[in-house]
Amino acid sequence: MPHEVQGVVALAKGEPVTVETILVPDPGPGEALVRVQACGVCHTDLHYREGGINDDFPFLLGHEAAGVVESVGSDVSGLTAGDYVILNWRAVDGQCRACQRGEPWYCFNTHNATQKMTLTDGTELSAALGIGAFAEKTLVAAGQCTKVDERARPEVAGLLGCGVMAGFGAAVNTGKIGRGQSIAVIGCGGVGIAAIAGARIAGATTIIAVDIDSRKLATAAGMGATHTVNSVETDPVEAIKELTGGNGADVVVEAVGRPETYKQAFYARDLAGTLVQVGVPTPDMTIELPLIELFGRGGALKSSWYGDCLPSRDFPMLIDLYLQGRFDLDAFVSETIGIGDIEAAFEKMHRGEVLRSVVVL
Numbered sequence: 001m002p003h004e005v006q007g008v009v010a011l012a013k014g015e016p017v018t019v020e021t022i023l024v025p026d027p028g029p030g031e032a033l034v035r036v037q038a039c040g041v042c043h044t045d046l047h048y049r050e051g052g053i054n055d056d057f058p059f060l061l062g063h064e065a066a067g068v069v070e071s072v073g074s075d076v077s078g079l080t081a082g083d084y085v086i087l088n089w090r091a092v093d094g095q096c097r098a099c100q101r102g103e104p105w106y107c108f109n110t111h112n113a114t115q116k117m118t119l120t121d122g123t124e125l126s127a128a129l130g131i132g133a134f135a136e137k138t139l140v141a142a143g144q145c146t147k148v149d150e151r152a153r154p155e156v157a158g159l160l161g162c163g164v165m166a167g168f169g170a171a172v173n174t175g176k177i178g179r180g181q182s183i184a185v186i187g188c189g190g191v192g193i194a195a196i197a198g199a200r201i202a203g204a205t206t207i208i209a210v211d212i213d214s215r216k217l218a219t220a221a222g223m224g225a226t227h228t229v230n231s232v233e234t235d236p237v238e239a240i241k242e243l244t245g246g247n248g249a250d251v252v253v254e255a256v257g258r259p260e261t262y263k264q265a266f267y268a269r270d271l272a273g274t275l276v277q278v279g280v281p282t283p284d285m286t287i288e289l290p291l292i293e294l295f296g297r298g299g300a301l302k303s304s305w306y307g308d309c310l311p312s313r314d315f316p317m318l319i320d321l322y323l324q325g326r327f328d329l330d331a332f333v334s335e336t337i338g339i340g341d342i343e344a345a346f347e348k349m350h351r352g353e354v355l356r357s358v359v360v361l
């Protein structure tokens with residue numbers, strides 16, 4: 001019998017999201033049914049409802065979640081009812097070319113639940129990032145569940161499921177920021193702030209936060225930024241150079257997803273520096289750069305999917321850092337809201353008032 005629950009659905013491009021009754025199947029082979037306890041509102045949810053990801057409407061939104069496993073499918077091992085888990089959106093297959101060569105964080109064949117969740121009229125829902133967790137229950141692949149210490153409350157644990165992991169990993173895993181190095185982070189929402197926190201934990205000594213909103217810069221300073229740059233008032237490339245002895249930063253993280261900020265990141269690097277693009281652009285965006293500059297500046301231009309994380313390795317580690325008081329995940333939770341408050345949360349995100357609004361179910 002499918003489970004009838006309430007979920008937040010984007011029915012059509014650009015339309016406000018609505019709370020709908022949805023049907024969630026019992027888990028089949030390889031699947032897990034999860035009772036969602038909390039789910040953060042990420043900018044990517046807004047991208048979905050604006051049609052910026054693809055046109056597979058209707059979407060069941062929400063993908064930054066923690067909860068408790070309610071039941072598992074027939075052939076699932078290592079996961080049982082009652083397990084406290086963070087949901088991840090890249091369950092690796094262990095078989096593809098990337099996994100075979102020992103780089104599973106690039107897995108080219110990540111998987112989700114096989115069965116579809118639907119509206120009551122049978123219309124199949126596209127679950128955001130294969131999760132769909134603005135719902136009381138959701139169906140995922142068992143590999144999308146990572147068990148963590150239950151002393152971390154769901155509001156903070158869930159944040160590791162997307163934005164915080166993506167930002168932390170962009171700096172630490174993809175950018176490989178290390179002791180004594182310099183980093184600039186352009187865009188200080190949940191993702192960028194997590195990159196700043198990661199850089200501090202990794203030992204970076206110059207951590208420059210760039211944003212167009214001074215409130216975000218104040219938060220960044222509290223989370224480890226050693227310098228802040230308001231790029232409305234100041235040319236960020238010049239400012240980053242000035243703060244790094246005229247050279248540029250060893251690593252620049254672009255956490256906005258726009259051509260102009262990508263260009264800033266490109267030019268704000270030191271010679272042979274690394275650019276990490278973690279912000280997600282929309283399909284219409286393009287950039288033009290002089291080829292001679294690409295060659296002459298050297299270094300690496302990388303993109304970071306999910307912070308190049310391995311959930312089984314990284315989620316428990318970050319929860320441990322949190323429980324030890326070394327990673328302030330509580331600071332990311334600006335407010336807790338109900339399932340009917342997503343549109344208001346999108347507006348607050350747009351106005352820059354929140355790092356994360358977290359739906360508590």
Ligand SMILES: NC(=O)c1ccc[n+]([C@@H]2O[C@H](COP(=O)([O-])OP(=O)(O)OC[C@H]3O[C@@H](n4cnc5c(N)ncnc54)[C@H](O)[C@@H]3O)[C@@H](O)[C@H]2O)c1
Pocket residue numbers: 042043044047162163166186187188189190191192210211212213216231255256257258260261277278279280281304305306307349352354355
């Ligand atoms: N690569 C991944 O795996 C991954 C995962 C999660 C989110 N993301 C993406 O990361 C990006 C950031 O997500 P978020 O949840 O932090 O969003 P957010 O809306 O909370 O934060 C964006 C920040 O960028 C700032 N900003 C906007 N325009 C700017 C500009 N021109 N210059 C400097 N700062 C500017 C805003 O003031 C805001 O602080 C989004 O594109 C999101 O889709 C990527």
Ligand SMILES: [Zn+2]
Pocket residue numbers: 092093094095096097098099100104106107108109110
């Ligand atoms: Zn793989």
Ligand SMILES: [Zn+2]
Pocket residue numbers: 042043044045063064162163
């Ligand atoms: Zn996200």
